[in-house]
């Protein structure tokens with residue numbers, strides 16, 4: 001009989017070979033007939049299943065409230081500088097996206113993992129924070145790549161006295177619509193401990209979205225426990241911020257082009273240059 005050539009790769013989320021495009025088995029015409037929205041499309045293409053309406057609404061809320069946070073944040077600045085250097089949309093967007101990481105916008109998966117592991121091991125919020133501080137001190141002894149103490153905690157400008165309204169909106173939605181919010185409650189107890197040290201050590205927007213998403217993965221009934229664990233290990237939650245903030249970065253690129261902004265050069269008086277003369281002499285021999 002016929003011997004099928006082994007496939008070069010396997011794909012399980014979409015299929016365009018038939019008459020109609022399928023997203024995780026759902027016809028594109030049904031996507032619109034059933035009005036599943038962007039949240040529904042994310043559910044199909046990221047999780048390969050329909051999620052309850054509160055979950056798809058939550059995904060949409062996250063995309064909307066992470067869409068932008070002004071021109072001064074790392075990623076928007078990179079986008080703007082690249083755009084003003086004459087780069088195209090994709091290059092400027094990529095330049096912004098490349099700043100997303102453990103300090104800015106990309107703390108979600110690590111926050112999910114740290115908070116859920118501490119909760120599952122029965123640590124009190126105080127024990128969790130102390131353990132994270134000890135681990136952080138130790139790892140910083142051996143590496144120049146300093147990692148945050150508790151991912152999902154801390155903000156440059158937001159604080160207990162200047163709360164982040166995005167975080168308030170997420171908490172309100174989750175308390176009203178989620179069947180449970182165990183990890184959110186735990187994270188808020190952790191925030192009480194960290195803000196007693198410094199009032200900017202709040203549960204930030206990355207941290208809040210992350211713990212709420214763990215609550216969703218664990219308690220929506222749509223995932224097994226193993227699936228819920230896996231999704232926090234493969235970058236899913238940072239994907240939410242990346243997708244949301246791309247809206248803002250594209251906006252900043254278009255804005256600079258519209259403004260016909262010239263090449264940016266940082267003011268020299270804003271840079272402190274310290275050079276070692278000895279190294280110059282060494283080079284001269």
Ligand code: ACO
Nearest residue numbers: 102103104105107148149150151152153154155156204206
């Ligand atoms: N957990 C515990 N302690 C912290 C944390 C944290 N996450 N962040 C800062 N601190 C402590 C520092 O150890 C320092 O203590 P010290 O004064 O005793 O030395 C003090 O707070 C000030 O630290 P800075 O690094 O100066 O804080 P900064 O305001 O510059 O940092 C930042 C803000 C980068 C967000 C930081 O809090 C952090 O790394 N947080 C974790 C990563 C994270 O969640 N990033 C996402 C932010 S939200 C977003 O980007 C959309």
Ligand code: LMR
Nearest residue numbers: 068069073105156157205
């Ligand atoms: C953001 O959403 O970009 C931030 O919360 C980071 C910041 O410094 O505002």
